[in-house]
Amino acid sequence: MSLSSSTDSESEKKTIVLMSNDGVIFTVEESAAAKSQTINQMIEDGCSDGTIPIPNVDSKTLEMVIEHCTRHAKAERMAEAEAKAAAEEYDAELMKVDAKKTLFHLMMAANYLNVHSLLQLTALAAGNAIKGKTPDQIRDTFGIINDLTPEEEDQIRKDNTWSYE
Amino acid sequence: MEDSLTDLPPNILTEILSRLPIKSIFVSKSACKTFLDLPSSNPYFNSLYSSHATQCLLVQFGDMYKPTRSIHLVDPEIATSSRYGERVKVNPMFRIPKYPVKYFRRFRAYGGGRNKNKFVLLNSCKGLVYFAEQTVCERSFICNPITREYVTVLDYDEEKNGQQLTMGLWLGFSEAENKYKVLRIYCTAIGRPWEVGFVQEFWAQVHVVGSSSWRDIEARPPSRYIDWDTCSVLLNETVCWLCRYPDISNFIVFFDFETEKFGEILPPPSYGVDQTLNRQSMNIGVLGGNLCVTDDTFHFDIWVMKEFGNRDSWTKEFVIDSAVHTGEPIDGPFQPLQFLKNGKILMLWNCDNLVCYDPKEKEFRFLDFGGVRTVGKVVPYTPTFVPLKESLMVDNLVVQNMPREDPYPSEDP
Numbered sequence: 001m002s003l004s005s006s007t008d009s010e011s012e013k014k015t016i017v018l019m020s021n022d023g024v025i026f027t028v029e030e031s032a033a034a035k036s037q038t039i040n041q042m043i044e045d046g047c048s049d050g051t052i053p054i055p056n057v058d059s060k061t062l063e064m065v066i067e068h069c070t071r072h073a074k075a076e077r078m079a080e081a082e083a084k085a086a087a088e089e090y091d092a093e094l095m096k097v098d099a100k101k102t103l104f105h106l107m108m109a110a111n112y113l114n115v116h117s118l119l120q121l122t123a124l125a126a127g128n129a130i131k132g133k134t135p136d137q138i139r140d141t142f143g144i145i146n147d148l149t150p151e152e153e154d155q156i157r158k159d160n161t162w163s164y165e
Numbered sequence: 166m167e168d169s170l171t172d173l174p175p176n177i178l179t180e181i182l183s184r185l186p187i188k189s190i191f192v193s194k195s196a197c198k199t200f201l202d203l204p205s206s207n208p209y210f211n212s213l214y215s216s217h218a219t220q221c222l223l224v225q226f227g228d229m230y231k232p233t234r235s236i237h238l239v240d241p242e243i244a245t246s247s248r249y250g251e252r253v254k255v256n257p258m259f260r261i262p263k264y265p266v267k268y269f270r271r272f273r274a275y276g277g278g279r280n281k282n283k284f285v286l287l288n289s290c291k292g293l294v295y296f297a298e299q300t301v302c303e304r305s306f307i308c309n310p311i312t313r314e315y316v317t318v319l320d321y322d323e324e325k326n327g328q329q330l331t332m333g334l335w336l337g338f339s340e341a342e343n344k345y346k347v348l349r350i351y352c353t354a355i356g357r358p359w360e361v362g363f364v365q366e367f368w369a370q371v372h373v374v375g376s377s378s379w380r381d382i383e384a385r386p387p388s389r390y391i392d393w394d395t396c397s398v399l400l401n402e403t404v405c406w407l408c409r410y411p412d413i414s415n416f417i418v419f420f421d422f423e424t425e426k427f428g429e430i431l432p433p434p435s436y437g438v439d440q441t442l443n444r445q446s447m448n449i450g451v452l453g454g455n456l457c458v459t460d461d462t463f464h465f466d467i468w469v470m471k472e473f474g475n476r477d478s479w480t481k482e483f484v485i486d487s488a489v490h491t492g493e494p495i496d497g498p499f500q501p502l503q504f505l506k507n508g509k510i511l512m513l514w515n516c517d518n519l520v521c522y523d524p525k526e527k528e529f530r531f532l533d534f535g536g537v538r539t540v541g542k543v544v545p546y547t548p549t550f551v552p553l554k555e556s557l558m559v560d561n562l563v564v565q566n567m568p569r570e571d572p573y574p575s576e577d578p
Contacts, residue, residue: 104170111177123180126170130185135195142170147198156195159569162238162256163191 016043017051018066024059025051028066031077035069037114057109061102065109068094068118094118095125100143103129134164171199175207183213186240187221187311187548190214204550211550215292220503223294223310223546224255225286226538232285233541234261236294236310241503241511244532245521253519253532259310261296262567264317267304286542288336288399290345292549293556295336299393303331307345307374307557313567314553318347319372321379329353332367332392335404337422345374345557346422348404350386365389371425375559384426387418396500400451400473405430407458409444417449417458430456433468433479450501451545452510459512461487461497467510483510489527502545513543 016033018026033048034040042048054062071087097103103125110118129141135153139146148156157164171178182190182203194201204210221240227233235257244253261284284296284306297305308315321329329351338345349370356363367386372379390412397406402422408415417430446461457469465485472478487495499520500513507523514520514531517540521530534540549556553564 099170104173107173107177111174119177119180123177123184126181127184127189130181130193131189133192135192138193138196144169144171144197146196148195148201153195156201160191160194162258163188164256 016048018062019051019053020057020059020062021053021055022059024062026059026062026066029070029073032066032070032073035073035115035117036065037116039113054113056112058105061105061109064094064106065113065115065118068121069115072117091121094121095128097125099126099129099141104142171197175203176209178203179207179210179213183210184217186219186242187238188240188243214548214550218547218549219506220545220547222502223258223286223289223544224534225541226534227541228539230283232283234284235259236261236286238310238546239519241519242506244519245505245509245511245530251530251532253534255534259308259313259567262306262315262565264304285393286544287334287393288397288404289544289546290336290338290399291556292547292551293336293345293553294544294546295334295347297334303334305334305347307336307553308567309549309551309553309556311548311550312552314564315567316374316553316557316562316564318374319377319379321349321370329368332386333395334393335397335399335420337399337404337420338402339423340402341423342373343558347372347374348420348422349379350391369420369427371422374557375562382425384420387427387429388412388415391418396448396498398449398451398456400454400456403428403473405449405456407444407447407449409447413444417456428474430470430474431476433481434476446497448498448500450512451503452501453504457482457501459497459499459501461495461499465494465497465499467501483522483524485522485524486527487529489529495529500543502543516540516543 014030016028016030016039018028018033020026030043034043039048039052042052057065067090071083071090075083075087094106097106103122107119107122107126110122130138133141138144146153178199182193182200185193190204204214219242221238224237224239225232226235226237236259237255238258239253239255283298285299287295287297289295292311293307293309295305295307297303304320305318306315307318332350332352335348336345337348349372350367351370352365352367354363354365367389369382369384369386370379371382388406388408390408391406395406395409397404403419404422405417405419407417415429416432419428419430420426421428448459450457450459452467452469455469455471456473457467460466460468465487466481467483467485468479469482470479495514498515502511502513505511505521508525510522510524512520512522517533519532521532522528554562
């Protein structure tokens with residue numbers, strides 16, 4: 001996944017500085033950062049100067065969140081088919097990340113930073129990974145521990161045989 | 166320590182699960198306790214699910230004399246996906262609860278006797294499903310198959326019921342009053358059908374679910390031929406019926422649950438006299454929130470009424486060449502059920518098969534339910550997780566739980 005290059009020539013674009021929990025600095029356009037309702041609130045409250053620490057998110061995840069926000073902010077701003085396609089292309093890439101670790105961290109980040117579009121996207125991706133799978137397969141995909149007794153599991157399955165294909 | 170999906174905050178898990186098809190939600194319940202409890206523990210779940218919910222179908226097999234007690238759920242998106250071939254797999258979702266045998270008095274022109282628990286699937290309104298016994302003594306109940314709850318609807322006045330023959334019952338909803346109502350059309354008779362001076366009159370009654378009475382309404386059914394078997398469809402707050410022979414003076418008539426009045430819908434202005442006479446190849450349905458009519462008389466057309474009640478808004482939206490599949494035109498009627506996500510049109514053909522029509526590729530795909538079964542009723546149904554008491558908004562109804570029964574009994578019913 002390559003980062004998009006900022007080639008739009010708009011003067012005086014304000015930037016926000018974010019720092020992931022492993023110390024990596026990211027400089028982001030304000031319009032992209034504002035896609036996070038959490039950061040947007042800080043911008044509106046006037047406390048977005050200086051470096052904003054993001055303690056819950058690591059650099060790898062933050063990079064992906066920022067890329068998503070940047071592309072979407074650009075698509076909104078420029079209303080160009082090309083920009084929209086670029087945003088959708090990146091989203092399609094995000095939908096394919098591994099469910100157990102990357103998607104999980106992405107969801108947590110989207111929730112913490114309150115990026116609505118990313119939250120919906122990752123929820124959809126997680127849902128797609130659940131659809132059509134048996135309970136065993138679901139547990140495998142997401143690394144979930146089975147905390148149901150065999151009797152409980154048996155009962156649930158019997159009650160809902162109609163839901164199995 | 167590894168983080169797992171179940172460590173996510175409940176609102177994220179709700180975002181994930183509530184977007185799934187209904188069957189997937191129930192399968193995921195067996196994965197772990199968190200998923201099992203999520204729909205009932207998170208109040209946000211119900212509304213979020215409802216905003217994403219896609220329409221399914223409820224199917225009852227058998228005919229009106231021997232309707233089965235097992236009711237099956239079909240998710241059309243899954244059933245029509247190509248990996249399942251041409252057979253719709255059905256598993257019973259729930260079984261109609263058993264009511265005690267009831268005796269009723271003879272009604273003069275029509276026989277009486279013992280009511281043997283033959284409940285028929287009637288219609289579904291906002292996730293609630295309505296069943297009734299289709300004989301002189303009709304008990305009826307409303308249930309939510311997802312929460313497995315049901316309430317018995319108030320019985321009619323025993324005294325009066327002896328003189329009345331119920332033609333049909335329909336469940337509906339009035340937005341303004343925020344109440345579920347049942348419409349009953351019945352007839353009274355003087356004399357016997359073969360006697361001189363035989364007079365039959367048709368009446369309508371409304372019961373607000375949870376209230377203590379059935380109320381006669383002033384409005385009279387505009388057609389003498391509206392009954393259980395009339396093609397009907399629920400659209401917002403109205404139930405619409407397609408009038409067939411021998412009633413040829415009406416096209417479509419409807420009942421509005423809010424105003425409690427009957428109304429009439431006129432055919433498209435361009436409809437010739439011939440077309441209004443023969444309705445055997447016609448059916449009605451709802452597509453994309455609009456009332457529509459399929460007409461297979463000469464060629465297969467689907468007319469959509471873009472603005473309810475406005476006859477000028479009838480648009481011949483689809484013209485289908487039904488001969489493209491087998492070389493011979495296929496005889497209808499085709500009952501439109503819904504648009505699928507891929508733009509295809511799902512219809513019920515001859516009450517027995519599902520058919521999926523692709524308007525772009527002009528292709529038909531037929532799916533059957535398995536040769537041995539007679540399809541009794543197919544009802545469009547959108548599930549809801551909202552508990553019955555909350556849906557009905559009444560305090561004085563006794564909500565019962567459908568018993569958990571062996572879904573594959575050796576004998577059905």
